[in-house]
Amino acid sequence: MQTKPKFDPNSPEIKAYLNDLGHQFVREGMMVAFPTCLSGMTTPIPLDESRITALDINAEGHIYGGTSGRQAHLFGAAFHHLTGIVLDAGVVPGCTTTVAVCCGASRTIAFVNGAQSGRAVAVPHIRLAEDWIQEWGLAPPVLQDLGECVPGEAVVHAVAVASGTTVVGVTTNHLFTVDVESGRIAVVGEAPGRGQLAMGRDGVFGQDDATRLWRFDVAGGRIRRGAVHLPDGEWTQPLRWARDRDNGVLFTADAAGRLFSFDENKFRLLGKAHLAPVGPMAVAPDGRLFGFCGAEMANLFCCDTVSGSVTNLGVAASVLEQRRYGYQFGDAVTGRDGEIVFGEDDNGGHLWLYFPKIQSARGAR
Amino acid sequence: MGSGPIDRRTFMKVGGGVLAAGLAPAVAAEAKAVGAKAARAVDATPFPVKWYPFTEHPDSDTCWSLSVGPDGRIYAAACAESVPGGVVKPVRYNEQRDNLDYLFNLAEKVDDPGDSGRASQCKIHYSFAPSMHDGVLYMATHLSGPPIDLPVYSPWYSWHDAKRCFRGSALLAFDTRTDQVLWWDTLIPKEGCRCLLHDEERGLLYAMSYPRDHFIIYDLKTRKRRDIGRISSINPQTLFLDKQHRVWTSSDYGRLVRYTPETDRLEISPGLLAHDPNYQTGWHSVFYDVAPSPDGECVYASTWCPNPRLMRIWHNQGEWPRVEDLGPATQARDLNFPIDMYDDHCGGLTFGGDGKLYYVASRWRDAKYNPTPESRKRNEGVVWCLDTQTLKREEVARLEHPTGLAHYVSRGAVDHNGDLFFGHVGNHPSGIFKVSMPADRKRKNAHLPIRMWG
Numbered sequence: 001m002q003t004k005p006k007f008d009p010n011s012p013e014i015k016a017y018l019n020d021l022g023h024q025f026v027r028e029g030m031m032v033a034f035p036t037c038l039s040g041m042t043t044p045i046p047l048d049e050s051r052i053t054a055l056d057i058n059a060e061g062h063i064y065g066g067t068s069g070r071q072a073h074l075f076g077a078a079f080h081h082l083t084g085i086v087l088d089a090g091v092v093p094g095c096t097t098t099v100a101v102c103c104g105a106s107r108t109i110a111f112v113n114g115a116q117s118g119r120a121v122a123v124p125h126i127r128l129a130e131d132w133i134q135e136w137g138l139a140p141p142v143l144q145d146l147g148e149c150v151p152g153e154a155v156v157h158a159v160a161v162a163s164g165t166t167v168v169g170v171t172t173n174h175l176f177t178v179d180v181e182s183g184r185i186a187v188v189g190e191a192p193g194r195g196q197l198a199m200g201r202d203g204v205f206g207q208d209d210a211t212r213l214w215r216f217d218v219a220g221g222r223i224r225r226g227a228v229h230l231p232d233g234e235w236t237q238p239l240r241w242a243r244d245r246d247n248g249v250l251f252t253a254d255a256a257g258r259l260f261s262f263d264e265n266k267f268r269l270l271g272k273a274h275l276a277p278v279g280p281m282a283v284a285p286d287g288r289l290f291g292f293c294g295a296e297m298a299n300l301f302c303c304d305t306v307s308g309s310v311t312n313l314g315v316a317a318s319v320l321e322q323r324r325y326g327y328q329f330g331d332a333v334t335g336r337d338g339e340i341v342f343g344e345d346d347n348g349g350h351l352w353l354y355f356p357k358i359q360s361a362r363g364a365r
Numbered sequence: 366m367g368s369g370p371i372d373r374r375t376f377m378k379v380g381g382g383v384l385a386a387g388l389a390p391a392v393a394a395e396a397k398a399v400g401a402k403a404a405r406a407v408d409a410t411p412f413p414v415k416w417y418p419f420t421e422h423p424d425s426d427t428c429w430s431l432s433v434g435p436d437g438r439i440y441a442a443a444c445a446e447s448v449p450g451g452v453v454k455p456v457r458y459n460e461q462r463d464n465l466d467y468l469f470n471l472a473e474k475v476d477d478p479g480d481s482g483r484a485s486q487c488k489i490h491y492s493f494a495p496s497m498h499d500g501v502l503y504m505a506t507h508l509s510g511p512p513i514d515l516p517v518y519s520p521w522y523s524w525h526d527a528k529r530c531f532r533g534s535a536l537l538a539f540d541t542r543t544d545q546v547l548w549w550d551t552l553i554p555k556e557g558c559r560c561l562l563h564d565e566e567r568g569l570l571y572a573m574s575y576p577r578d579h580f581i582i583y584d585l586k587t588r589k590r591r592d593i594g595r596i597s598s599i600n601p602q603t604l605f606l607d608k609q610h611r612v613w614t615s616s617d618y619g620r621l622v623r624y625t626p627e628t629d630r631l632e633i634s635p636g637l638l639a640h641d642p643n644y645q646t647g648w649h650s651v652f653y654d655v656a657p658s659p660d661g662e663c664v665y666a667s668t669w670c671p672n673p674r675l676m677r678i679w680h681n682q683g684e685w686p687r688v689e690d691l692g693p694a695t696q697a698r699d700l701n702f703p704i705d706m707y708d709d710h711c712g713g714l715t716f717g718g719d720g721k722l723y724y725v726a727s728r729w730r731d732a733k734y735n736p737t738p739e740s741r742k743r744n745e746g747v748v749w750c751l752d753t754q755t756l757k758r759e760e761v762a763r764l765e766h767p768t769g770l771a772h773y774v775s776r777g778a779v780d781h782n783g784d785l786f787f788g789h790v791g792n793h794p795s796g797i798f799k800v801s802m803p804a805d806r807k808r809k810n811a812h813l814p815i816r817m818w819g
Contacts (some may be wrong), residue, residue: 003513005450005513005516006449006480006514007514007515007516009516017515018517021517024519025521043635047594047622048631070630294524296577297521297524297577315521323598323617324598325521325598327577346594346595347594347595347631348596348597
């Protein structure tokens, strides 16, 4: 006896379902998965050493990042002009996790953890602006180990201040700074490290206890514990942040996927992502917030930060450069021209360039 | 079903949307008619071919798994993936009755019935793996069959939907001595098992998950699962084992992937698997089927790619194995069109009792490259014999279905009597072919040494 299906193929529900299935991957814009190499010329970072967990962008619009896995690699990447390359700058011996990469004015400082503690490592400026179509030549970059940040403690996160001369970081229990030029590390004082730090207009913020943020005044060198109350929400998971480069407004999410803006010490509830937890996010120049949500198989979302509306843009997939599905992402940064660059936190991780759908100049989206 | 061109997606669409809804009386009637002609002989050559449709499981539309069991008998999966709520039923060839025994409804055995509302336990996909010391045949299910009240299923779309998401690949231990399911477990939550391998000496099962393409290890003693991580995007269709207990498969870009238990690492080879260098890069040259040579020194493989390639891999030699390209398995064609992968296919690799490699490659009518007369079916499944000493190939038989298709063979195996069997994909109901071997090519216990992967 044959199975009898229990649906009407002509019902509006089934038609809507089929329509939805037709748009389950990247419903708007374009994703490009770029491997961690110069395609066809160099080999990518090994499969189990290529989970991209930290990204930043320098003043030239070049991306610097780090991986996690069997060994942590640091890399530089460029996608404009005649570039199109991810250059593996090398491994950090004994380290398996990159937690932050901070582009300073003269060089980049990466923070990596090993079995014992976290270290700062300087990546020199890499001259990526070459003709990578015809002929190229550059010396391999040399990483400089700046030493342990706080003895015996893992680094949790770090951010570069706007001037690019200083990086502020936090371990599990202490706040520290790194002078980008000299590489000198200074422990400022005690502060808990839970999740990412955020570079606001008037200081660096980090999660203090369950419902408050501490604030670090970089110029004054002071930590103010419990400086800001988090709004009503589920603050049970380490925080992630995104920052609008144009106006300094910050964005974060609670464990339920509620999205908030944070400006002048005030939070505003935006919408709610359709899945939780919310992963890496970045802000496009037009103010739209893009990010991933959901564990194991993340979905891309877009939040209109004016109206607060949130749109599910589906699962990541790339058919340009490399044909690949994207499931897990570790960090995000806004690219030179407004594209969003996501670091894929998975075996064989790629840099995913997302080019959002262009909005109508006549007002309607 | 006539002999006109039909691609697999069209076929599955017909199966899922029309047949399932009871709107295809012609197809259903044909299934019934074919059932009445079960086990019909259609060839009287030295290699006579018989078709055994899964008439007692009329929902079946595919047979992705066919293997020889630890008892030397042939097991196959009657899969029903295009039918909402469809379930898989393992079958066994009964040589006394010259027919099939239907062993059980797998969904019922694992408490995940077809009307659960979730994606169903619809198929076993290259996932029979024998256990010789205790006569157990392990089997693991795969996904794709839609919930009973939906026309199709996407594991990406429904990943976070507790009501719809596939519960997970079910692993069963079937005792071929008593015909009992000894136990079952969830092998991979939310995902299907694309292919399965048993390392009997170490008591480990290896699997590839779908859709996330993760490499999974299951310890039979502790019944614990470890996820070693993702390989790439296109599922390889086979895992195989070497003498050092390393497990091999392939990546999206046509490279070998090796898991070494001692280092607990997945590594990718510097070299590429066989592909046509004139127009292919190696992308999508993932393994389709891999058969071990009887002496265990090398394996023979075909790729899941247009113009599938045959190759021989010496996986016990060197830092990375030597890969010998044995050339294309199917015919020449125009290269400016991406041929349907249902038309252009090679599978069913297995060694016969004569020590030669047998496999089935598709052949299709093509005005320029293969202008066969209209009196013949457009698509044909050709049984080839490869002498692995001389590398000479001989066409020994053509598979014939009474009315339907016979060109897409998933897996092949030789039973303890030395006869060949092939699982086929694409008829309603689906079924298996038996190719009786000439006496001089048979031997007792021809299935030994047994293949340990699906």
